Amino acid sequence: MTGQVAEVPSDMAAATGLLTVGVEEEFLLVDPHTGAAVPAVDLVMEQVPAELRGQVEREFQTSQIEIGSPPGLELSSIRHSLGVLRRALSDAAERAGVRLLAIGTGPVDGPVPPVVDKPRFDRMIERFRLLVPGPGNNGMHVHVGVPDPDTGVQVLNHVRPWLPMLQAVTTNSPFARGEDTGYASWRSVEWERWPSVAPTPFLESHEHYQRLIRQLISTGVMLDEGMLYWYARLSAKYPTVELRIGDVCPSVDDAVLVAALVRALVATAMADVEAGRPALRTDHHLLVGAHWRAAHDGLEGEGVDVTTGELAPAWELLDRFVERMRPALEEHGDWAEVTDLLAGLRRHGSGAARQRAVFERTGQLTDVVQDVARQTRG
Numbered sequence: 001m002t003g004q005v006a007e008v009p010s011d012m013a014a015a016t017g018l019l020t021v022g023v024e025e026e027f028l029l030v031d032p033h034t035g036a037a038v039p040a041v042d043l044v045m046e047q048v049p050a051e052l053r054g055q056v057e058r059e060f061q062t063s064q065i066e067i068g069s070p071p072g073l074e075l076s077s078i079r080h081s082l083g084v085l086r087r088a089l090s091d092a093a094e095r096a097g098v099r100l101l102a103i104g105t106g107p108v109d110g111p112v113p114p115v116v117d118k119p120r121f122d123r124m125i126e127r128f129r130l131l132v133p134g135p136g137n138n139g140m141h142v143h144v145g146v147p148d149p150d151t152g153v154q155v156l157n158h159v160r161p162w163l164p165m166l167q168a169v170t171t172n173s174p175f176a177r178g179e180d181t182g183y184a185s186w187r188s189v190e191w192e193r194w195p196s197v198a199p200t201p202f203l204e205s206h207e208h209y210q211r212l213i214r215q216l217i218s219t220g221v222m223l224d225e226g227m228l229y230w231y232a233r234l235s236a237k238y239p240t241v242e243l244r245i246g247d248v249c250p251s252v253d254d255a256v257l258v259a260a261l262v263r264a265l266v267a268t269a270m271a272d273v274e275a276g277r278p279a280l281r282t283d284h285h286l287l288v289g290a291h292w293r294a295a296h297d298g299l300e301g302e303g304v305d306v307t308t309g310e311l312a313p314a315w316e317l318l319d320r321f322v323e324r325m326r327p328a329l330e331e332h333g334d335w336a337e338v339t340d341l342l343a344g345l346r347r348h349g350s351g352a353a354r355q356r357a358v359f360e361r362t363g364q365l366t367d368v369v370q371d372v373a374r375q376t377r378g
């Protein structure tokens with residue numbers, strides 16, 4: 001629910017014409033024997049190396065912890081940062097007697113860990129009461145630099161139809177309360193309890209964006225701008241658009257792939273804006289349905305083709321999506337790596353498919369937890 005990507009150096013992007021990208025990841029802390037979520041964030045924070053503490057922070061519940069990569073132009077720098085942070089946090093968790101999981105929500109049933117003791121979180125609980133979703137919701141947020149808020153709003157209009165596709169790529173929470181939910185991303189279902197979670201509306205201007213925020217706060221739907229949980233928004237802190245499209249990814253490879261695709265989507269949107277090409281004005285209810293379908297099926301089923309409103313195999317939609325982004329991927333030097341990472345994703349399946357494959361082999365959710373912990377560390 002919080003963000004901590006360091007400020008984007010605007011001169012770096014301006015000098016190259018390329019876009020910076022930064023990643024935030026939220027993780028679950030679990031008992032290493034049972035796999036149940038545990039309220040151990042303070043213990044883990046004490047074990048984080050001093051030089052990395054500026055990139056690690058508490059999240060909403062005491063069973064969660066978050067990292068943020070510095071923004072960069074090269075995927076290699078994102079990969080390095082996430083790898084260092086994940087390994088250090090995995091080690092810190094083990095020294096604290098727990099285990100770190102890159103997973104959308106806890107698969108094993110157990111007590112709901114309390115919320116972190118912060119005045120803002122206390123106010124959220126006071127107003128929204130039982131919306132706290134079980135052991136902890138863990139997402140991935142990707143920030144991409146934009147030159148100004150007016151351009152950012154136009155980018156939001158252009159990217160909104162394509163976010164269900166990216167959500168399908170990130171599905172990584174099929175189990176909850178000890179059983180298969182039937183969804184590839186149960187986190188998405190739980191997350192939508194909050195009243196400000198929704199597809200980004202079509203925006204007429206930056207003033208329209210700000211007016212909606214004021215209205216949502218004044219009507220009590222949100223406490224503040226930080227509770228604007230649209231799937232894409234302008235960052236309240238940094239000159240970026242922030243795409244909040246799905247579950248935290250199980251591995252660094254998966255996270256790097258999503259970061260590359262998000263940056264290419266934003267770059268494609270900016271090119272369309274500059275060329276005067278209009279955004280696809282997808283109906284809000286079709287988008288809601290497309291996001292539901294992405295959460296339900298992931299990559300292993302069908303998705304909604306937002307250009308026709310019809311169902312199609314999710315992988316077919318993803319292949320078309322990536323081909324559409326190819327010029328931006330090539331411009332940023334990401335095409336070869338994305339091609340390789342997509343081939344790996346096709347072989348191994350989504351995070352949800354990997355979890356189900358382990359459970360099908362062993363019938364034990366503790367084995368699923370062990371496998372996710374292995375992928376998390378890398």
